[in-house]
Amino acid sequence: MATKASRSAARLMISPAVLLLLGWMLVPLCLTLYFSFLRYNLLQIGPTPFAGWENYYWFVTDPSFTAAIKNTLVLVGGVLAITTIGGLFAAILLDRPMFGTGIIRIMVIAPFFVMPTVSALVWKNMFMNPVNGIFGRIATSLGFEPIDFFGQIPLASIIIIVSWTWLPFATLILLTALQSLDQEQLEAAEMDGAGWWNRFWFIMLPHLARAITVVILIQTIFLLSIFAEILVTTNGGPGTATTNLTYLIYVSSLLQFDVGMGSAGGVIAIILANIVAIFLMRMIGKNLDA
Amino acid sequence: MARAVSNRTKGVNTAIAGALGFLMFFPILWILFLAFKTEEDAIRAPLEVLFGSGWTMESFATVQARSDYFKHFSNSVIISLGSTFLGLLVAIPAAWSMAFVPSKHTRNVLMWMLSTKMLPPVGVLVPIYLIFRDLELLDSRFGLTIVLMLINLPIIIWMLYTYFKEIPGEILEAARMDGATLRAEILYVLTPMAIPGMASTVLLNIILAWNEAFWTINLTASNAAPLTQFITSYSSPEGLFYAKLSAASVMAIAPILIMGWFSQKQLVRGLTFGAVK
CATH class of the missing domain: 1.10.3720.10 (MetI-like)
Known part of the structure; x- marks a missing residue:
């Protein structure tokens, strides 16, 4: 069907998108790489000499880097555990017959549409504040000492806030996948005497395996870049207790104006994200062929 | 073939799922509620706010004037x-x-x-x-x-x-x-x-x-x-003014929340790049 003329027309139609994305990817990427090898601070006027691996060396040996890597892993891992397991539970629950399905689903999914700065501030002030927050009130009225969330368990508090945003995402995707499961297969298994657990373990879970992988991979890409929630609640503190890699790079580049150091951190973040991306791309690529 | 499900099973499912929905939606519901309270009412104990306070639109006006x-x-x-x-x-x-x-x-x-x-x-x-x-x-x-x-x-x-x-x-x-x-x-x-x-x-x-x-x-x-x-x-110390924070938050999320409800299905497709449909 495709003639030579339509092929060249197609190439012409696709070129703006390709050129834009190419520019968007290559120009900043090359600059980041270039800056990462310079001694370059915006506060110091003068030449920006070549620094070799100096920036990488200082960035990686700084104690806050180790802390940031640890915090990033805990943050991503914690949110993934809560949202995947919780999302699986919620999806199975929402897939069962009930009254008012539409409204209940909307209520579960709504948090995903709340912008990160709003959810962080609302949780921090109205729920996690030890004096006036709802959790504090409940604890006090039951006779317990209220938890000072951002003083005592800052990273866990951020995990809770972020999980609230992403649980709906996991639920929605797993629910969509669950709805494509053949009901007759489940009924047949039930008639053969398979209990709920066996039906879950041998039919539902294998059917959902692919969707669960997609949830984990996509969330990881987004969770590695968590920024706004930290900025408006803790500013990375107390100390470096809630500084993740993204926030650490933000601090060195836009607060300390150390372009060289920030860029070295940026290169490291890109490498880390790429490790996850390779797996995700492979999954999506397979789907494209099918 | 869909199985007939008794109303009782449906009722139990509705109760459990409804509780989950309520928990997830509660923070949004709460700011929606506090946005219409005065600053003094908003920091009272939740049950007192719920049952013993009047309604006002003043926070919205304050937010507009302030920011x-x-x-x-x-x-x-x-x-x-x-x-x-x-x-x-x-x-x-x-x-x-x-x-x-x-x-x-x-x-x-x-x-x-x-x-x-x-x-x-x-x-x-x-x-x-x-x-x-x-x-x-x-x-x-x-x-x-x-x-x-x-x-x-x-x-x-x-x-x-x-x-x-x-x-x-x-x-x-x-x-x-x-x-x-x-x-x-x-x-x-x-x-x-x-x-x-x-x-x-x-x-x-x-x-x-x-x-x-x-x-x-x-x-x-x-x-x-x-x-x-x-x-x-509105992060601290203004964050402690609950009514204002609530009003500002509601104004920031309301337009998109409504749009979001219409786009649940597309969300799955768009965010998984077609890997889950």
Whole structure:
């Protein structure tokens, strides 16, 4: 069907998108790489000499880097555990017959549409504040000492806030996948005497395996870049207790104006994200062929 | 074959799922509620606020007077609509040609476009910030619109591609056999079939752009600041004024919450790049 003329027309139609994305990817990427090898601070006027691996060396040996890597892993891992397991539970629950399905689903999914700065501030002030927050009130009225969330368990508090945003995402995707499961297969298994657990373990879970992988991979890409929630609640503190890699790079580049150091951190973040991306791309690529 | 389910089972399911829904929705419900209270009422114990206080609209007025909501709202609208529109302009021809005139490179091009989305924003923060500074694009609506267009472009192209792919080629052939010109073919056959997919794409991208909080915070100060940035001015100590924080939050999320409810299905497709349908 495709003639030579339509092929060249197609190439012409696709070129703006390709050129834009190419520019968007290559120009900043090359600059980041270039800056990462310079001694370059915006506060110091003068030449920006070549620094070799100096920036990488200082960035990686700084104690806050180790802390940031640890915090990033805990943050991503914690949110993934809560949202995947919780999302699986919620999806199975929402897939069962009930009254008012539409409204209940909307209520579960709504948090995903709340912008990160709003959810962080609302949780921090109205729920996690030890004096006036709802959790504090409940604890006090039951006779317990209220938890000072951002003083005592800052990273866990951020995990809770972020999980609230992403649980709906996991639920929605797993629910969509669950709805494509053949009901007759489940009924047949039930008639053969398979209990709920066996039906879950041998039919539902294998059917959902692919969707669960997609949830984990996509969330990881987004969770590695968590920024706004930290900025408006803790500013990375107390100390470096809630500084993740993204926030650490933000601090060195836009607060300390150390372009060289920030860029070295940026290169490291890109490498880390790429490790996850390779797996995700492979999954999506397979789907494209099918 | 659907099984008959007793009302009792349905009732139990409804109760459990309803409890989950209530818990998830509660923070939104709570700010919606506190936004209509006075500052003194808002910090009283939850049950007292619930049953023993009047209603007022004053917080909304205070928020507008204190931080100019309408300016930030219009920035959000301009930036999210603008970036989506520009994105469509570039994405429609690209997705169209890949879906209807595929070549042996199509798959690689699609995968490469997707890979640009995997780039962590913080990895290119420094150069983008410096480029924007030198071009005097910091704190400009135009600059931010371009950035949001670029970060969402892969999603727009992918979504459109998966929708266009579903339009059967035979229909085009049938139209051509009936003597339709190329113009008629595009206008009367393709466009009507492509519109629902395009509408979903637009909806999802407005939501993503509205809630984007990395570039909007780092590249704006006051002039071009959208609602994501506007709300940061309510972090402590202003955060302790619950009624004002609630009113500001409600005003920031309400428009997109309503849109979001209409786009649940498209959300799955758009955010998983077609891997889950």
